[in-house]
Ligand code: NAD
């Protein structure tokens with residue numbers, strides 16, 4: 258007879274990375290796991306991302322805010338949770354510059370609520386935790402700040418130096434997780450990942466924004482000189498890394514996750530335009546719209562971090578994880594997904610998004 262079915266509590270599973278992670282986990286484990294997805298469905302959370310799993314018996318969606326202690330306590334009280342994978346966050350740097358408070362609320366206070374509830378549910382009287390209970394806090398490389406010199410990388414030992422309200426709030430949440438590990442021996446891991454791209458990414462972020470605008474012949478806004486560098490990772494590789502850290506990682510450790518795929522923003526924009534031109538058929542009316550002439554340099558982001566680059570040595574040597582999707586392949590898969598999901602894009606860019614776009618790029 259098989260043992261008890263393992264139960265995952267995923268927060269923020271209706272967002273970009275969370276929904277990709279849930280799809281990955283069901284593809285990998287099928288009916289052998291149960292997933293409970295707690296998501297407040299902010300502008301960034303979209304139940305459509307999970308349509309293909311919503312009727313599974315081993316999947317439950319709960320609409321709740323992670324800052325709502327009673328709601329989170331109830332989830333732990335009613336379910337024997339083995340693993341927490343904590344994605345829920347406000348995730349967009351530009352929004353954090355315009356409205357920092359909600360970032361502190363969700364990212365810092367929300368993480369405190371998650372930690373407290375998990376600890377209350379799991380900790381035994383003698384301060385130990387049952388075997389197999391694990392909390393994984395999903396974080397970002399942006400907590401390490403901005404690299405200014407060529408050849409420098411972020412290691413797990415790099416001091417934290419966040420520079421945007423977003424990265425400061427994520428750094429705050431990481432510190433709370435570290436405090437729980439040190440103070441209560443709380444069974445957790447932190448992963449700090451570089452920029453992700455792929456299906457279901459909200460078009461406020463660079464890659465889907467450029468794809469969406471280019472296909473409509475709209476201007477392609479490039480901040481500053483376009484030479485800021487990000488280290489891009491295909492989202493499925495991130496999902497796999499998270500699973501491998503929970504399966505094979507040492508408790509209490511931080512693991513950096515990155516693709517060794519550094520590119521300047523302007524290179525990304527050029528690659529997207531070239532790939533769109535290759536992939537669109539001659540008789541597709543959008544083909545004539547896609548052009549490098551759409552590239553428009555706009556005012557730089559305030560405090561714009563120059564370069565991020567992860568050294569993924571630790572996760573490779575300890576756990577055996579490596580990125581599998583090369584950028585040329587990943588960007589084609591991503592564009593193909595957006596081609597096949599035009600309605601998804603239409604739905605997420607109607608309403609609230611229009612208002613954001615107009616204010617942001619005015
Ligand atoms: P996202 O903005 O696409 O999704 C966030 C999800 O969290 C949404 O479904 C939203 O509804 C939910 N949410 C927000 N506030 C909530 C609240 N108070 N209570 C419950 N749910 C709430 O974000 P993403 O890009 O998928 O990022 C997920 C996580 O990964 C974040 O913690 C982010 O910091 C981290 N991360 C992102 C990247 C990236 O490139 N996108 C890279 C490294 C780390």
Ligand code: TYD
Nearest residue numbers: 350452461462463464478479480485487522
């Ligand atoms: P983004 O996707 O917002 O991720 P992050 O800021 O978390 O790295 O931005 C990626 C890079 O692209 C960043 O250097 C800012 C830049 N950028 C633009 O040049 N134009 C845009 O319209 C956006 C959204 C981002």
